[in-house]
Amino acid sequence: MLKYIIRRLLGFVPTLFVIATIVFFLIRLAPGGPFDADRNVSDEVLRNLEAYYRLDAPLHEQYFRYLWDVLHGDLGPSFEKPSRTVSEWIAYRFPVSLELGLYGLAVALVLGLCAGITASLRPNTLTDHVPMTFAMAGICIPNFVLGPLLVLALSIHLGWLPVSGWEYPEDKILPAITLGVPYAAYIARLSRGGMLEVLSQDFIRTARAKGLSEARVVLRHALRGGIQPVVAFLGPATAGLITGSFVVENIFQIPGLGSEFVGAALHRDYTMILGTVLFFAALILLFNLLVDLAQAWLDPRVRYE
Amino acid sequence: MPLLDVHELTTHFHTREGVVRAVNGVSFRVEPGETIGIVGESGSGKTVASLSLLGLIPAPPGRIENGTALFDGVDLLACGPKTLRSIRGRAISMIFQDPMTALNPFMRVGDQLMEPLQVHRGLSRREARTRAEEMLRLVGIQDGARNLSAWPHEFSGGMRQRVMIAMALITRPHLLIADEPTTALDVTIQAQILELLARLQRELGMAVILITHDLGVVARVCRRIYVMYAGQVMESAATEALFAQPRHPYTEALLQSLPSTHVKGEPLHTIPGLPPDLIAPIAGCPFAPRCASATDRCTRGAPTLRELVPGRATACFRVQDGEL
Amino acid sequence: MSDAHRPEQDAPPAAGERGASLWRDALVRLRRNHLAVAGLVVLFALLVVSLLTPWIAPYGYEEQDLALGAVPPDSAHWFGTDLLGRDLFTRVLYGGRISLLVGFAATGVSLCVGVLYGAFAGYLGGRTDALMMRFVDILYSLPFVIFVIILTVYFGRNIVLLFMAIGAVEWLTMARIVRGQVMSLRQKEFIEATTVMGLPRRRVLLWHLIPNTLGPIIVYATLTVPRVMLMEAFLSYLGLGVQAPMSSWGLLINEGVQTMENRPWMLIFPSLALSITLFSLNFLGDGLRDALDVRASKD
Numbered sequence: 001m002l003k004y005i006i007r008r009l010l011g012f013v014p015t016l017f018v019i020a021t022i023v024f025f026l027i028r029l030a031p032g033g034p035f036d037a038d039r040n041v042s043d044e045v046l047r048n049l050e051a052y053y054r055l056d057a058p059l060h061e062q063y064f065r066y067l068w069d070v071l072h073g074d075l076g077p078s079f080e081k082p083s084r085t086v087s088e089w090i091a092y093r094f095p096v097s098l099e100l101g102l103y104g105l106a107v108a109l110v111l112g113l114c115a116g117i118t119a120s121l122r123p124n125t126l127t128d129h130v131p132m133t134f135a136m137a138g139i140c141i142p143n144f145v146l147g148p149l150l151v152l153a154l155s156i157h158l159g160w161l162p163v164s165g166w167e168y169p170e171d172k173i174l175p176a177i178t179l180g181v182p183y184a185a186y187i188a189r190l191s192r193g194g195m196l197e198v199l200s201q202d203f204i205r206t207a208r209a210k211g212l213s214e215a216r217v218v219l220r221h222a223l224r225g226g227i228q229p230v231v232a233f234l235g236p237a238t239a240g241l242i243t244g245s246f247v248v249e250n251i252f253q254i255p256g257l258g259s260e261f262v263g264a265a266l267h268r269d270y271t272m273i274l275g276t277v278l279f280f281a282a283l284i285l286l287f288n289l290l291v292d293l294a295q296a297w298l299d300p301r302v303r304y305e
Numbered sequence: 306m307p308l309l310d311v312h313e314l315t316t317h318f319h320t321r322e323g324v325v326r327a328v329n330g331v332s333f334r335v336e337p338g339e340t341i342g343i344v345g346e347s348g349s350g351k352t353v354a355s356l357s358l359l360g361l362i363p364a365p366p367g368r369i370e371n372g373t374a375l376f377d378g379v380d381l382l383a384c385g386p387k388t389l390r391s392i393r394g395r396a397i398s399m400i401f402q403d404p405m406t407a408l409n410p411f412m413r414v415g416d417q418l419m420e421p422l423q424v425h426r427g428l429s430r431r432e433a434r435t436r437a438e439e440m441l442r443l444v445g446i447q448d449g450a451r452n453l454s455a456w457p458h459e460f461s462g463g464m465r466q467r468v469m470i471a472m473a474l475i476t477r478p479h480l481l482i483a484d485e486p487t488t489a490l491d492v493t494i495q496a497q498i499l500e501l502l503a504r505l506q507r508e509l510g511m512a513v514i515l516i517t518h519d520l521g522v523v524a525r526v527c528r529r530i531y532v533m534y535a536g537q538v539m540e541s542a543a544t545e546a547l548f549a550q551p552r553h554p555y556t557e558a559l560l561q562s563l564p565s566t567h568v569k570g571e572p573l574h575t576i577p578g579l580p581p582d583l584i585a586p587i588a589g590c591p592f593a594p595r596c597a598s599a600t601d602r603c604t605r606g607a608p609t610l611r612e613l614v615p616g617r618a619t620a621c622f623r624v625q626d627g628e629l
Numbered sequence: 630m631s632d633a634h635r636p637e638q639d640a641p642p643a644a645g646e647r648g649a650s651l652w653r654d655a656l657v658r659l660r661r662n663h664l665a666v667a668g669l670v671v672l673f674a675l676l677v678v679s680l681l682t683p684w685i686a687p688y689g690y691e692e693q694d695l696a697l698g699a700v701p702p703d704s705a706h707w708f709g710t711d712l713l714g715r716d717l718f719t720r721v722l723y724g725g726r727i728s729l730l731v732g733f734a735a736t737g738v739s740l741c742v743g744v745l746y747g748a749f750a751g752y753l754g755g756r757t758d759a760l761m762m763r764f765v766d767i768l769y770s771l772p773f774v775i776f777v778i779i780l781t782v783y784f785g786r787n788i789v790l791l792f793m794a795i796g797a798v799e800w801l802t803m804a805r806i807v808r809g810q811v812m813s814l815r816q817k818e819f820i821e822a823t824t825v826m827g828l829p830r831r832r833v834l835l836w837h838l839i840p841n842t843l844g845p846i847i848v849y850a851t852l853t854v855p856r857v858m859l860m861e862a863f864l865s866y867l868g869l870g871v872q873a874p875m876s877s878w879g880l881l882i883n884e885g886v887q888t889m890e891n892r893p894w895m896l897i898f899p900s901l902a903l904s905i906t907l908f909s910l911n912f913l914g915d916g917l918r919d920a921l922d923v924r925a926s927k928d
Binding site: 015022141148152276284285 | 764766767770771772774775776778779780782855859862863866867869879882883885886889890893896900903904907908911912
Binding site for chain 2: 201202203205206207208209210211212213216220221224225298299300301
C-alpha cells in the first residue's frame, strides 16, 4: 500500500515537469511582456527590471533556472505584486478557495447523493422524475446565471442573505450553493445510475431473501457499490471545485486564488501564472490519487491490483 | 398438515411488449421435513413461482394476480411486506443459482453470514460470530475465523455456494428453497453440494424445495416431483413412480431426452419445437404444439391438474380419459 | 488516473457485428424518447433561426438608440433593449449564432483531434500507444479552465482562436473513448481480413475502424457541444471570450448581471436562451446514449 502511494507520488514529478514545460514556453512565446503596461518606465529601468527578474538571459537558460528553483521549492517572486513571493501569494489566497471549494463539495455531495439515491429507489416514478429534472436543470443552468438569480431573489428582494463578501458565516451560503449545484447535479445522475445498476444485481435479491429491511438493503448492501461512479467523479470534481471557482469568486467578490490567477494572466505575471498552474496541477494529481485510494477501500476487488 | 400449501399461484409481468404470464395457477404442497423437486426447462416459471412466495419478484413489472400460499397458518401472498420480512431468512430461506453473483462483493463473508442472526435473533456480533464459525464448519469450511474475514472474491464457486448455504441455514429455517443450487458449479462440486444439502436436511430436519432443470439431481434427493411447463404444473408424482412410469407426454419426453436413458448408437432424443411465447394467450394445453399425442381437443381447452391415484396428478386430457 | 486503460470494460459491443438494423432500432428507441425528440426539434429550429438571423432580426446588432435607453419588453422590442438602446431580441439572435458556431466548431475541432489521436494510438498499440496515452493522462491533470484562460489571454480574443483553444482541451476524453473502441475492434476478424487483403494501414484506419466506432463518438460529441457552449459563455462572461460590440449569450448574461436589479429582462432572456439550448442538447445526448446503448464512459 505504502509502496503504491510512493510510486504514485514519484509519478507526479514527470507529469508536473511536462506541464511546467508546456506552460512556460506557451506564455513566453506569446507576444507581450510583464512590463508593457508600465508606460513611464525608462529603458534603463526596464533593463534593470529584466535583469533583476533574469528576463535578459536566453530563454532556455531561464527555463532551466526556473526548473532548478522549482525543484528547490521556490516558485520565484511575483512580477506584478512584488510584495510577496508566488509561494506566499498562494499561501495567502488559496485557503479562501479551499474553504469555498469544500463548502461547495459538501453542498454537492449532500444534495447530489440524496437526490440520486432517492431517484434510484423507485425508477420512473414521481420520486425519480422530480429530482432528476432538478439535476438536469442544475447541469443546464450555468452557475453565472444561477448565482446572480439567487442573489436577486434571496439577497436583493428578500434580504435574507448578503449580496457579497467573505467574512461572516452567512456570506458563505450563497457562494457554496452556487458553486456546488452543478456538481450536485452530476453526482445525482451518477449515483442514480450506480445505485440502479447495483440494485438490479443478484446479491441484492440475496439480501432481501435474508429478510433485511429495505433501509438496510439500500444502506448496507447497495450503497457501497452504488456510489462507486460518484467516487470516481470526485477526483475531477474536487479539482474543479477548488480550481474552477473563478466565476463564483467573481460574482460574490471573494478574494480567492482564482481571481488572483485571472489578474496574473491579464498582467502576464509569468511566475505567478506558472506557480499557480503547477500548484493546481499538483492538487489535481493529489485528488486523483486520493480517489483511487478511496475506490480501492470501497471495492475490495480492486484493492490489491 | 402441510408446512407449505400453495394454491393457484399466478404471477404475471406487465411489460411494454405485453403481459408475460410467467406462472399460471400453480399448486403444490410441502410436508415438514420432506424434499420436493420442481423441474422444468428454463422459462417454465419455476424460479418466478419460488420468488413470488417470498415476495422477491421485481414489482413493477411483476404482479401476483391470484393464489394463496399458507405457511404456518400465514398466507405469504397476502400477509404484507413486514410479516414477509420476518419470515424471510428466518423461517424460509433461499439459495440461488449463481454463487458468484449472489454474495455481496463489497462485504466480508462473515458480515454477510452473521446478518440474519443479528436481524432476526437480535444476537450480538460476538455471539453471531461464534455461530457463524460453527455454521461454516457444518458446511465443510474449516478455519472459520480466517474465512469469516475473507472477501467473497477470494473464494471459489463451490466455497461460495457453501457460504450461501451456511447463510441460509444459520437461522435454522423450517423451509429451504434452493433455486438451481448446483447449475453454475463444476460436476464434481455439484455432487458435493447436493450431498451437503441432503445431509443438512436430515440433520436440521427442515423441508427443502429443490428447483432445477436437471432430472438427475431431483432423482437423487427428492421424494416428490412437480414437473412444470409454460407456467403450469403438468404432472406431480412420487419420484420412483415418476421415473418408472411417466404419464404426461411432456414428462415422458423429458425423461427420454436424459442422456443416461439413451441407448448407445441411437440419436439423442430431443423434444421438437420450442416452449410457447408466454405473452400470447394460450388457448389449449401449452404443450400441445410439441406433443406427439395431441388431438384436436388439446388445442381447444386447457386441461387442469387432476389426481389419478393418491399422490399422483396429471394435466392431460388423454391421460385423464385413460387413452394414454 | 492510472486506471484509464481498461478498454475491455468500458467499450460497448462492437458496432460492426450489430449491422445496419442497429441504426434502425436506435432510431425507433430515440423516437420513443419524447424529451430527446423535443430537444432535436428545438435544436433544429435554433439552427434555422441562426442561419436566417440577418433576415429575421428586426434591427442591426449594433444599432443603438441612446435616446431610448433600456426599456422593458414591448411590442417594438420583444425582449426589451439594453443600456445603449440596442434591441435585445436581435442581440440574443446574433449571440445565438456565435454561441452555436463556437459550440459546433469547437466540438468539431475536438472531434477531429480526439478521433485521430485515439484511433492512431489504439491502432498502433504497443509502446507508441502507451506513450500517447501517457501524454493524455498528463494533460488530464492540467487545470482546463486555467489552460483555456492562458490561451485566450495570450493569443488574442478572437473567436477562431477561442474555439481552437476550447477544442484543444476538450479532445482528451474523445481520444480515450475512440482508442478503447479501436483496441477492441482490432481483435475482430473483419479488421484482420483487411490486413490479409493487403490494404494499406491508413486506409484500414480511416475506412474501417472509424465508422465502426461511430455510436459512442456521436453520443459523446452531442454531449460535448453543451459543455463547449458553457465554456464559451463562461469565458465571455469573464470578459475573455467574445468582445463587444459583437454579442454572445455569455456576454449578454454578463451585461444583464451588471444591471439585474433594475432591468431583470437583460439577464433573463439571454439566460433562458442559453439554458434552453443546453437542455435540448443534453436531452438529445442522453436520448442518443440510451438509443445507441452506449454505456456512459466515466471521464
